[in-house]
Structure formats: structure tokens, C-alpha cells
Amino acid sequence: xxxxxxxxxxxxxxxxxxxxxxxxxxxxxxxxxxxxxxxxxxxxxxxxxxxxxxxxxxxxxxxxxxxxxxxxxxxxxxxxxxxxxxxxxxxxxxxxxxxxxxxxxxxxxxxxxxxxxxxxxxxxxxxxxxxxxxxxxxxxxxxxxxxxxxxxxxxxxxxxxxxxxxxxxxxxxxxx
Numbered sequence: 001x002x003x004x005x006x007x008x009x010x011x012x013x014x015x016x017x018x019x020x021x022x023x024x025x026x027x028x029x030x031x032x033x034x035x036x037x038x039x040x041x042x043x044x045x046x047x048x049x050x051x052x053x054x055x056x057x058x059x060x061x062x063x064x065x066x067x068x069x070x071x072x073x074x075x076x077x078x079x080x081x082x083x084x085x086x087x088x089x090x091x092x093x094x095x096x097x098x099x100x101x102x103x104x105x106x107x108x109x110x111x112x113x114x115x116x117x118x119x120x121x122x123x124x125x126x127x128x129x130x131x132x133x134x135x136x137x138x139x140x141x142x143x144x145x146x147x148x149x150x151x152x153x154x155x156x157x158x159x160x161x162x163x164x165x166x167x168x169x170x171x172x173x174x175x176x
Contacts, residue, residue: 002068003049003148004099006041007019013095013102017068021098030059030100033090035075035082036112039075039104039127044092045130056105057084069174080159081116083109083143084152107139108133112150137175 004012014034020030036054040046056079064083066073082105089106104110112133114122125131143149144167154160 004038004041004048004054006047007045009038009050009053010041012069012071013018013093013100014097016062016065016071017097017100019065019068020100021038024061024099027159028061028099030062031057031103032059032062032100033057033087033103033105034093035105035110036067037121039110040125040131043091043104043107045107045134045151046125046128048125052132055092057087058098061090062100078081078113078116080153080155082153083112087148092160093103106139107134108136108143110137112163112167115144115170123152126170132174137140137171141171 002008010068013059024030033056034042034053035056037046037048037050038053041048041050052072054075056075058066058071058073063073072075080102086105086109088104089109091106093102093104094101105113111126114126144164150163153158154163
């Protein structure tokens with residue numbers, strides 16, 4: 001599996017869009033919501049490469065095509081890592097698709113999801129200078145601590161407590 005840079009991620013998404021436009025009625029707009037490291041790369045907050053594209057949501061018509069383009073829907077297993085209302089904050093990517101509208105979860109929602117993980121790579125991503133500078137710290141704090149957001153999607157109180165502890169350390173260390 002090749003490593004995907006910003007340019008190759010864009011190319012991969014354009015190729016998916018091209019194939020989808022040949023298969024499906026172009027009057028119907030389809031959507032793909034990208035999360036994880038690939039979203040941070042596409043938003044130009046980190047510059048590392050990735051092995052795949054993580055997608056949290058995709059139009060039903062796209063489901064059979066995603067694997068051919070290394071688009072991983074297995075992240076749906078980690079739905080509880082994403083704040084309950086993350087769909088309200090998705091952001092469009094500046095990719096002009098013929099049939100697909102491409103989105104990412106908000107930067108703040110991606111940071112929260114990555115703070116739920118205990119992988120070093122995820123923590124490094126959310127500590128990059130570009131991420132730290134671009135964060136809306138008020139919004140991040142609200143989403144992380146509101147009963148209707150991160151807590152509402154947590155599997156249980158213990159898991160939410162672990163997240164809050166990690167979030168508080170992150171905020172104390174990096175918030176300006």
C-alpha cells in the first residue's frame with residue numbers, strides 16, 4: 001500500500017468522483033465525510049503522508065467503490081470517539097466534484113476523536129503547530145465538556161472520564 005500525500009489524496013478523490021459520475025445519475029449529489037489524519041492532511045494542518053482515507057459517512061451509492069480507492073469506512077467502529085453533533089460542523093473541502101461533495105469533520109471534532117485514541121501518531125497530529133494555531137479553543141472546550149457533545153457519544157462514564165483527563169492535560173499544555 002502506497003503512502004498518500006496531499007496531492008495523491010486529492011487525485012484519489014477526483015478519480016473516485018470521476019468513476020462515480022460515470023456510474024450514477026449526476027442529478028443526485030453524493031457526499032463523503034473524511035476524518036482522521038487524511039482529513040488533517042487535506043485541510044493542510046499536517047504534512048505527513050497516510051496509508052488510506054478514513055471516512056465516517058458516505059452516500060450509499062458510493063459504498064461499493066470506496067475500497068477500490070483505499071477509503072476506509074471501518075472508522076465507524078469508533079463513532080463514540082466523535083462528538084454527538086459532529087455532523088452539524090462538517091466543513092466542505094475545496095474539491096470540485098462532478099457528483100460528490102467532499103467534507104471533513106471540523107478540526108475541533110477531529111482533535112477530540114484523536115484525543116480518544118492512545119496512539120502516539122494521533123497525539124502528534126493534534127500537537128502540530130498548524131493544528132494548535134488554527135483551533136477555536138472556545139469551541140473545542142465546549143464540545144469536549146458539554147453533556148450534549150463528547151459525553152453524549154461516549155460508551156460509558158469511565159471512558160468519558162479518561163477522555164476528559166486527556167483533554168484537560170492537552171488544554172493545559174497547549175491552549176494559549
